[in-house]
Amino acid sequence: MPSAAALKVLIVDDQQSMRLLIRGGLQQLGFREFDEAPDGEAGLRSLIASPVQLVISDFNMPKLDGLGLLRAVRVHPPTAKIAYIMLTGRGDAELVQRAVQFGVNNFLVKPFTVATLREKIEAVFGTLT
Numbered sequence: 001m002p003s004a005a006a007l008k009v010l011i012v013d014d015q016q017s018m019r020l021l022i023r024g025g026l027q028q029l030g031f032r033e034f035d036e037a038p039d040g041e042a043g044l045r046s047l048i049a050s051p052v053q054l055v056i057s058d059f060n061m062p063k064l065d066g067l068g069l070l071r072a073v074r075v076h077p078p079t080a081k082i083a084y085i086m087l088t089g090r091g092d093a094e095l096v097q098r099a100v101q102f103g104v105n106n107f108l109v110k111p112f113t114v115a116t117l118r119e120k121i122e123a124v125f126g127t128l129t
Contacts, residue, residue: 002125002126002128002129003030003128003129004026004029004030004031004032004128004129005030005031005032005033007031007033007052007053007054007125008033008034008035008050008051008052008053008054009026009031009033009034009035009052009053009054009055009056010034010035010036010037010043010046010047010052010054010055010056010057011023011026011034011035011036011037011056011057012036012037012038012039012040012042012043012055012056012057012058012061012066012069013038013057013058013061013087014038014039014058014060014061014062015058016038018058018087018110019036019038022056022087022117023036025112025114025117026117028114029114029117029118029121029128030128033052035050035052038061039061039062039063039064040057040061040063040064040065040066040068040069040072041063041064042063043055043057043064043069044064044069044072044073047073047079047082048076048078048079051078051079051082052082053082053083054082054083054084054085054121054124054125055069055073055082055083055084055085056085056087056108057069057070057084057085057086057087058086058087058088059086059087059088059089059090059095059099060088060089066086066087066088066099067095067098067099067102070084070086070099070102070103070104071102074102074103083105083124083125084103084104084105085104085105085106085107085108085120085121085124086099086104086106086107086108087107087108087109087110087112088107088108088109088110089109089110090109105124106120106121106123106124107120108120
């Protein structure tokens with residue numbers, strides 16, 4: 001049972017409003033440490049400079065999309081084991097299949113509630129304390 005406060009999260013989304021919504025939901029769940037990035041390239045740089053335990057990344061972003069970021073995270077040994085939740089506005093079966101092939105841990109479909117966010121995180125880490 002991990003403590004939410006002990007987990008550092010990287011939020012990657014090209015929309016600042018969505019990053020704020022995710023951050024607010026995480027704060028309600030007890031998370032305290034965050035990094036944010038506006039696209040996959042910036043997210044990857046952030047992960048290499050400052051590792052986290054969880055990435056919550058949008059799928060559809062400029063420069064490097066969520067699948068590209070996921071692939072880069074999984075092939076880089078220092079980041080390969082980081083938990084990765086893909087945020088998407090579409091439940092596209094092909095996207096889900098490709099993300100699973102690349103090692104995604106879970107999906108969060110927009111719009112979401114704080115309860116759903118908790119569910120998706122707990123499915124990866126176990127019950128949060």
